[in-house]
Amino acid sequence: MIPLVAEHITVSFTRRGRGAFKALDDVSLTLPPGSAVGLIGESGSGKSTLARVLLGLIRPDAGTVRIGERTLFTPSYPRPAKEVQMIFQDATGALNPRQTVFAALAEVLTVIRGLRDGRAALADRVTALLEQVGLSADTAARYPRELSGGQCQRVCIARALAVEPAILIADEPVSALDVSVQARILRLLRDLREQRGLSLLLVAHDLAVVGAVCEHAVVLQQGRVVETGTPAELFRNPQHPYTRRLLNAVPVLE
Incomplete structure (x- = not known):
């Protein structure tokens, strides 16, 4: 079991005719060994970009990613081969x-x-x-x-x-499925994490999905972290207007 720690990640892209924009702006995230963390946000919030940074597929403009004792994007560790x-x-x-x-x-x-x-x-x-x-x-x-x-x-x-692997990153793994099938896949991910001692980063656009599996959640808006907490805390008392807006779109998982 190994921790994953991302600190101060910034990623910029250039759009034709529109200049550069920051897909991620000083984002930090910790995935302790054996934990399940949800990354929540609408399309374009930067969550899939962050997932690809953690996989070593996108090199950030700034910031570091550590997987266990090793630092990603270094000559000796350009990308995780099996760990993630x-x-x-x-x-x-x-x-x-x-x-x-x-x-x-x-x-x-x-x-x-x-x-x-x-x-x-x-x-x-x-x-x-x-x-x-x-x-x-x-x-x-x-x-x-x-x-x-x-x-x-x-x-x-x-x-x-x-x-x-020690770490699974699931990028919207159930959003294309029927609600009843979503619940079964989420139960499978939860059970596998417990049985295998895996760490899980679950990328989703609503709290119901994250709440079914994760004990901690990170809310991303336009490439920045705007709120963190347990799913129960975010459901009960969301502090940021963006989080409250996401809650209005939460479906019911059976």
Whole structure:
């Protein structure tokens, strides 16, 4: 279990004909080992940009990211290879349509993990991963087009788990799913975190999603942190007008 600490992160982008703008402005965030933190904000608030900074996909203009004892974006640690894994919003699009589920998971196990098991042992590992995310063994023979959105997201979660990460970043993992399916995926993430001792950063645009899984929340508006607290505190007594506006759009998860 390792902590993730981002301090004073600033990221600027240039828009054609409109000059530069700050996607993130002096943002700090701490993800203690084994914790679940929610990052909340509307589209354009900077939350997905921050997620990509933490993955090493975007180098910030200023600030530092530490994962355990190592500092990201240094010559010896340009990006986290296995410690941090991402779960994306568009689960179907994140899977190769020409690969079976078995091929997708086996690729991670052999290429990234470097396992050299025989096919039978590899099949057992794939089956175990599928069972951990609530899918049957016969799912391995299917293609993404043969699965529902919720099933595809479970496969993506299994693929992330195959690397055996310490930290999961889930970027709007349920926003494209029906409300009833959302609740089941969120329960799965909560259970996996507890079972595996994972740290989870859950990116979302509403507090209901964050409140179902996380014990702490960070609210982003236009690239700046405007409020932090437990989900219960933010529900009960939001201090910032932006947080109150987000609360008005909260759905009910069954």
